[in-house]
Amino acid sequence: MIYSRIDLHKVKHQQMQGGWRFLMDPDPLQLDMLYLTYCRYKAFPSYMPVFKSEYTDPSNDLIGYYDDYDQLIAFSLIRRYDNQNAECIQFAWNYHDPDLRLGISSLKHEAALYRDRKFKYLYLGQADEYKSEIDGFEIMGPA
Secondary structure, eight states, X not given: OOEEEEEGGGOOOOOOXXXXXXXXXXXXXXXXXXXXXXXXXXXXXXXXXXXXXXXXXXXXXXXXXXXXXSOEEEEEEEEEOSSSEEEEEEEEEOOSSGGGOHHHHHHHHHHHHHHHTTOSEEEEEEOOGGGGGSTTEEEOOOO
């Protein structure tokens, strides 16, 4: 696997003005159903569950994204390792309107959000092609 990250010093994207918020008291069942909908839409042959403890771990940020009717349509789970490094662990959405490209717009938002919080890097895991649309995208080299 080829790993990637975002150098947040190079991010020019701006945070979304609305339609999102940190989830402080998440409903694990609602998030699990959203994740299941996402996995089914993507037709993953196998998937790793998201555990309830991950939703409530104080080292993780849980960001909810909402439609115009204030219905939760997506979430991002981000692990903070320290005050400079964070990793996007999981993103899921219901694909009710694929033209929104919510995966990309949420990642741009999160890059700007963590840049504004003075983080240095946002780790992305696998270096998927779509992630290269994000300012500061980097392929991580060998050890």
